[in-house]
Amino acid sequence: MAKLIGGITTSHIPAVGNAINNGLTQTPYWKRFFDGYKPAHQWLEDNPADIVIVVYNDHGLNFFLDKVPTFALGCAAEYFNEDEGWGLPPRPPFPGDAEFSWHLAESLVAQEFDICTCQEMKVDHGFVNPIRVLFGDQEQYSQKFIPLAVNTVQHPVPSAKRCLDLGVALGRAIESYPEDVRVTILGTGGMSHQLQGERAGFIDVDFDLECMDKIASEPEWFTQFSNAEIMARSGSEGIETIMWLVMRGALRADAEIVHKHYHAPISNTGAGVLVLDNQ
Ligand code: DHB
Numbered sequence: 349m350a351k352l353i354g355g356i357t358t359s360h361i362p363a364v365g366n367a368i369n370n371g372l373t374q375t376p377y378w379k380r381f382f383d384g385y386k387p388a389h390q391w392l393e394d395n396p397a398d399i400v401i402v403v404y405n406d407h408g409l410n411f412f413l414d415k416v417p418t419f420a421l422g423c424a425a426e427y428f429n430e431d432e433g434w435g436l437p438p439r440p441p442f443p444g445d446a447e448f449s450w451h452l453a454e455s456l457v458a459q460e461f462d463i464c465t466c467q468e469m470k471v472d473h474g475f476v477n478p479i480r481v482l483f484g485d486q487e488q489y490s491q492k493f494i495p496l497a498v499n500t501v502q503h504p505v506p507s508a509k510r511c512l513d514l515g516v517a518l519g520r521a522i523e524s525y526p527e528d529v530r531v532t533i534l535g536t537g538g539m540s541h542q543l544q545g546e547r548a549g550f551i552d553v554d555f556d557l558e559c560m561d562k563i564a565s566e567p568e569w570f571t572q573f574s575n576a577e578i579m580a581r582s583g584s585e586g587i588e589t590i591m592w593l594v595m596r597g598a599l600r601a602d603a604e605i606v607h608k609h610y611h612a613p614i615s616n617t618g619a620g621v622l623v624l625d626n627q
């Protein structure tokens with residue numbers, strides 16, 4: 349049977365792609381941010397996965413504002429990236445595993461999570477940069493990647509509780525797959541940030557640190573907040589942190605905290621790395 353071996357949270361900011369492409373990762377601005385991933389790299393090396401589920405939000409590349417599914421699962425054999433600015437060339441296509449995706453879709457719908465299934469899905473920085481920062485740029489990845497998009501862009505967006513519940517259902521879906529594959533799940537985005545309006549640049553370090561602790565050890569704590577409260581505390585785009593709950597819900601309650609790192613500001617965000625071992 350499939351095994352969910354761990355979960356990792358990570359920033360997905362577009363500037364990460366620019367830093368990697370232009371050799372800036374060891375500059376004073378970026379060094380501490382990128383160094384925060386070293387223990388995650390070690391854990392990934394010690395605990396290789398066959399399949400990596402990337403929980404992220406699309407920012408307008410695949411879904412524009414006229415049609416926005418709340419939850420959308422990639423069910424394709426590969427996923428294409430497109431240009432998003434910074435003058436960066438798109439990354440080569442990422443390999444998927446359509447058979448595994450369809451198993452997840454069947455199981456999630458059977459558990460009453462009626463997700464949108466996508467046999468074509470373009471992936472933006474929310475998906476690409478977590479893979480780049482955790483797995484590096486590779487000609488041929490040994491892992492397969494599964495995009496799971498959560499709407500955090502066009503309101504109404506799902507509640508933190510709905511995301512945690514989706515994670516629980518996803519954990520069951522993963523571990524009911526009959527093949528002996530090892531699976532890791534990523535929760536991307538966050539933490540506090542606001543990209544527009546009067547509070548553009550808003551970051552709350554204390555709230556971010558509390559969220560990191562609680563999401564690791566007591567994720568139900570985060571579900572006390574309405575989406576309006578999350579945005580009041582952590583900025584309009586701080587709502588992206590609800591995606592961490594999907595990752596967390598998929599893991600066991602007693603998953604072991606292997607690594608925790610926070611850095612702010614980086615671009616316009618507070619950035620948190622959590623590595624949770626589910627074995
Ligand atoms: C930034 C953060 C995001 O989550 C995003 O999608 C785009 C930009 C930023 O901090 O610059």
Ligand code: FE
Nearest residue numbers: 360474537588
């Ligand atoms: Fe984002």
